[in-house]
Amino acid sequence: MSGVRTTVRSTDRGASRQAVTVHFAGFNRAWAAWIGDRLERRGIRVVYLRWDSPADVPLVDLLRDLKLAEGRILILVSEWYFQLGPRTHEEWNVALREVVAPDPSRFAAVSVTAAPVPTATAVLAPVNLTNMGAEEAERRLLDRLDLPYDTSTQQSDDFARGPRFPAAMPEVWGGVPRRNTRFTGRESLLNDAYHLLQGAEPGAGVVTFYGMSGVGKTQMAAEYVYRFGSEYDVVWWVNAEKRVTYRRLLAELAPKLGLQTGQEYGERLRAVRDSLRRGDPYGRWLLILDGADEPDQIWDLVPTGPGHVIITSRNPEWTEHNSKLLEVPVYDRDESVAFIRRRAPRLTEVEADQLAEALEDLPLLLDQTAGWLNDSDLSVREYIALLDGGIDGDVVKVSADFPLAFQTAWSILLNKLRDTVPESVDLLRLCTFFAPGFIPVRLLREMSSEQLPEQLAGLLNDPLLWNRAINQLRQYSVVRLESHEAAGDEGTASGESLYLHRMVHQIVHKDMPDEDRREFIEVVRQALAAADPRRPTDPDLWPGYAEIVPHLKYADVLQTQDAAVQRLVFNCLRYMYFSGEYNAGIKLGERAMDAWRALLGPVHPRIWELTYHYTNLLRAVGDYARTEGLSRAASEHLKAERGAQDLEHLRAAGGLAADLRGLGRYDEALELSRWVLVAYRDLLGEQDSRSLNSLNNLAVSQRLLGRYEEALNIDRQTMEARRQLLRARHPWTLDSEISYAIDLRLLGRYTEAESIQSRNVRENRIVMGEDNPQTLRAEYNLALCHYRGGNREEAGRILTRVLERGERVLGETDPVTLIFASAQSCFTREHGDIDQARELSEAVGARYEVMLAEGHPFIAGARSNQALILRNVGEREYAHVMVEQAVADMTSAVGESHPWTLGCALNATALRNLVGDTEGAAALSRDTVSLAIESLGRTHPLTLSARIAHAADLRGLRDRRQAEKVELEALSDLEATLGKQHVHTISARSRHRPFWDFEPQTT
Template sequence: MTDPRAATTLAAGRGTAGQEEALRIWEGVPLRNPAFTGREMLLLTLRQALDRKSKASVLPHALHGMGGVGKTQLAVEFAYRFAERYDVVWWIPAEHQTVVLQSLRELGRRLGTPETANLQQAASLVLDELTRSTQRWLLIYDNASNLDDLVKLIPSGGGHVILTSRNQTWSDVWDPIEVDVFDRPESIELVRKRSVDVTLEDAERLAERLGDLPLALDQAASCQAETGIPVPEYLAQLDEHMRALTAHDQQSESLSTIAALVRLSLERLRADAPPTAELLELFAFLGAEPISGGLLRRGRDADVSAALKSALRDETRLDRAIRKLNRYGLSKPDANSKIQVHRLFQFVLRDQLGEEAAERSRTNVHRVLASANPGYAKNAETWQTHAEIGPHIEPAGLVDSELLDARRVVLDQVRYLQLIGDLDGSRKLAESAYQSWSKVEGAPLLGPEGELTLLAGSQLAVSLRLSGFNERARTLADEVFARLRSSAAFGPDHEHTLNAATEVGPNLRVAGLFREALELDKDTVARTRRLFGDEDPDTLMALGNLAVNERMLNNFAGAHKIDAEAVQTWQQTVSENDIRLLFAQTNLARDLYGMGRYGEALALQRNVFPPFREQLGSHHPNVLLAARTLAITLRKVGRYSDALAVAEEHYRGTINRYGEDHEHSLAAAMTLANTLRVNDDLVRAKDFADNATSRYLRVFGADHPLTLAAMVNFAIVLRALDENDRARKLDERSQAQMIDRLGQTHGYTLCATSGLANDLAAAGESAEARRLSEAVLATSRGTRGPEHHYTLACAVNAALDLITVGEDTAGHAMLDQATAALAEVLGEEHPEVVGAREQHRIECDIEPPPT
């Protein structure tokens, strides 16, 4: 059991602690309510419903509207009372989708499911694991609101699910268990548990007056016990507040009762304990998720109202105020000692606070959250605080706050959500901020050209690109960059402009506009150097982007020069296992691979990979990319079985992290296909290559260079299976489009042309095959160099074409020379060298570097 408080309580509920085995996983279940009363038939009904259908929705009886009937308390009691039935009990606050996703990912970590950068993907892995699992598990989704968002985040089977909600539409999904008000004996029992001095007659009067509504009874009894007001006097004061409410408001009787109770308690707190009253008022504009005293304390320097400030600046006073809220029955501590105010209390607070108090409370919330905000989310040490702030951003209205620092909380939350992999949440929040701030007139930092607006737009572009909305991401990134560059307040050399430029480049590369990205990044490097200097991390990052462009344009020598300088710079300033140096070295290994220096690339990558993986973990994006380079270089040096093991593991890790349609996942699939092919597993190679090519077509489009590269690789597999006609069609299409998109001399074009020559040779069109082989050989010598592996492969193929057309002497002489040179590069025992000696043609596959 992971929660010692839960362990103690469970032991009490399940028998002697020494006689019971602790649950393997128990997380998040609220503390057991020692005053829990009655509900025996409901507990039995809930148990029978789960045994029969495995899912149950706990809803308020339709007559009682918003609830307050004890849905959550019923679920809590069920978890404790029947804990021995389960190996896993996991409580999920379900009102906020990001919180649900984070909770499921944490469950995945406890279950040992693979790590993934995308929260939606992580949730899917957990749901699949639970569905397949033989463990006995119970998930409780508390206060589920949006059916459309949540229904896909619930396991399809395998265990038990309890869902509590005020939303009656859940009754259309699962048969509901309706929770009604107490029976009168239950009401009396609860009141007398809360206050032992209350007579049976007074308890019945209180129950009658409050309509047996559990939430109202619990709060009223707690308040009466805390204040010591006799029940008759308490009821008289309650009636006075009820009359004041009904004179102005038309609402349900149960809601009016709750409102009157809150007003009565708030009135007394304002008189007796102003800090506690102002603490309570905060919850009118906070979300439903619990909030910790620690987060409130982080806001102690905020310019808030005097009474609240006195509590925030004194830990003892704050603890005293929190305890008083608990004793008044207005809040309850959760399992992690956070403060939670019932949603109904929050609703009536928002509804009943006067204009002055509401404005004070709203301002206090904005200032506290702004002061507690840890700022830029790049440091993972701040993530716990960002996670706690997140559910309160929308209820507090921070997007439209008058306080600019509160709006900055929104920007930091967008970045945090990107970093933890909640791309959907990040995109929605950034969209809301960008749209709202763009419409503001006459406010500093806002409006279409305002700093915060443009920063929101830049972050929205990032979220859109990472979510696969490539066209809109590119359009927005271009728009924000253009505004910053032309702005009198910023201009082309401002940090914001240079940061925006780093987002334009990836969008250009994703669109296949490699040359345009190169020119932009050259300009960014020049400006960054002038602003920060040669050795600044931002300059080195800009240079890294420039090297990416050079690799995409097949200028691996140019990329190598840039990356070698970066490696040298980092070596002079950081330790040998610093992740920045290791990252630069993995880039250098990619350059060496592209230059055909496979042995050097493999040696460097094997040296770098273990410490890189040890520090960042196997599923970190940069480690996964390094694993792909390792698999490729192992294959190229002829270690095919070793390469396959690495490629298989890399593919699984990448799919688990990104899903199937991400650029890195598609590249991983194609790397695996290429590796399966050289290991003679042609059926699987075809499946992977075919699937990856289809996905490239859908995600990137038919004429994108990455799609065309996939076609070239797929054609190679098809030729190996003697599906020559289909291979030729692919090569003819890809070669023509590569010439148009990339030019005659680009490495991808040369590979496509080489493949087409192999198609022609297979079809017996020897003269045309010879023409293409000789042409691609001449171009490769001029661009790749005469000693490059692929140049020598072209020479072997050209020699075989000479022999085929009858020029045996020249052909054999050329073949012997090319084979000897190839042996110098790859080694005498390399499979391609052996194949060349046996007069087999060589294939030139493509392994595109990441964009």
């Protein structure tokens, strides 16, 4: 039998062995595998024969052919076994009496069901194996086959490694839908999937069931779980339609695996992935990712290890992500016919074939149509005529995925629902104002009845009526429950997690009276507004926002003036900003800006609040020119209308200062930041969070101007105040710690910086999650602390990891990702592949040239970094021209005393020497030392590097005495500040010429 292990373990080698043919329905494959394994271990030769029952062959002939099998024939009695064909109980009674009764010794049977079976099954004398443990079941099996039961055989480790007893659930089981008792066919696909997974190398056991909507991919995956799940210790099913939902559901596996973690799901997720990768505590695991239509969103989170992964998706691009593809087509015609006849027993085989042809063999449509057609007086011929004629002449193909007949078939089904339980249609229409897929209808039931129209109040407040509507929809497979075994009866009653297929969603949404549309959409809007967690800055509440956001579009929340709904939009935008969902937030912000300008007018107060949230998101992706225009317009309007001391105006002015920082206009930004801070303190006091935010922004401006001591003092003040006002683990407090550690590092206080940043990284991972932009910034700064402290190996490992995650989470062109890429390029230039460093450096420079205006300090800094790469690959003249341009541009942008200008000058001195301009190099290094001492102090790392470089230039001029004096003084200061064994000290002592890496800063 395909899909069942056939290795024979003989206890009597060389001797002729007794044979048993195990005859079973595909549904009972797990029982067949377990029974066969128990027999093989006792020297019995087992032949597996899966039962097929083609409708065109008489059942008597099929049973006669079965007698040609070798040895005794052991039949696995179950409802599945007798339903294939399908065959009636009467047909079975006749066949069993005619074929089995005259020769009962050839047959034996075990029963694995409590469901009714044909009465003549008694001739098989089946022994029951249900409702007992594995040991007793095995004893009964062997007794039925007249075989001795030897308990000593069970003691060996090899014996224990066999297939799991089917009645015993895997030790960890969650989220799996209830088994579809009408599942039909797909035998070859199921077996192909089994063999692909079993034959895969560790870490490569990934199979994707893909195909169009409604073809039955989820049902395939569920059937695989029930057929083969007994071979696993862990079976875990997750909805993978959205990255945030997938992360949360996978993280919920942590406590089931016995992993000791905190409550934050980012931490749990890391622990789960590590546990699965190691196969500890369970090596035999099966993970199902259902509805993963966007591989780019979650491929990096697909666990690897000794276990297996099944993905269901409409997207064949999973083949690019280490997955084998198995296409799930529409049913073969014989599968369609068999399915229809089981779903609608009143139909003949010819009628089932006609219906299957009309519905193009699509399983979802077959299921829904046959279900109600079986209860209808309508003939198949009449129904097909309706399909051909259309309903009201309106037969529309809604998308390329849909069969032409789908809308018409659905119109017929809706009429059926309306005639029986009209409230089920109301519920269904209500669901279409949520996003397709999992519908959080519990939000509706949590609403106050005063908010509900009369038409819906009864449905949502009457449990009996609600149950009737739910059951009616489930009866015709219109909806299903997300996790039947998890929800139980209570879940069925409350309907808290219904699943609505996207095809059904589109058809129902389109076919709706305008009056219902207006009424129902308002109900869903109010339900979403009521579900608003109200604190978008709190990471603990982000899962709530992640659940709400997909539904905003379908509830058309931008077309209402309701204040609560508009507040929900603002909070969702804020959540997207703090959680790093910038691109999704920008799309929502753009749509809101267009819709609300038309709905409210261009100068409505809501427009200015929207501008604030929208520009935050645009600023996060580096669109400073656009944000500067929006922020300035808002600031000027609010100042003219409400006065300079208005809080809304101050918020807009603070945003404008941020835009000026992004544009490289640091002096203007500093002046505006100071004014905003004073105004906030006058209005609100020093301890208000808005005053502290302004204080934080002032430190950013100081840092960008190279005034690191001033920035350090301000960041320390902000950090301590936030710890008092907010809490130690508040995101803003953690952000202040990052800023403070950066200031320490930029001042050369590497040990202090690393100590603070190491702890801060751990806290950010717990609070913000591993891939949040703030966590990435924390890890990035820790990498540079390691690098400056001399731990190059750890620095390189973290930098590589941070860049990979930044590119994936934020995108390759995000300003924060470009900061990571710049550092990775500089590190790789010195300690890796120079060609890779060059490629990365050129990409960073090109992006800055597109994003920023010519003359921006980031462009000059990127060119200084690029010049060092050109120098290292021997392109000295080109490098010299580029670095001199960088010095000139940086001087124009930020002044001659700015650390960035001094760093560019340090690099330029090296290039001048290489092209033979030793005098120019010495003159520049002398001036650089003087300016560095004045602006940074004698012992700042950049000043010390300039002094070492100047000593080398003096040697180039043959001024050995002065060179030695300068060098010894610099070495003494290096040893005093960084230590004798620090990498910078050792490098200077070895007379390796120092260089400077430009490091872009967040703005």
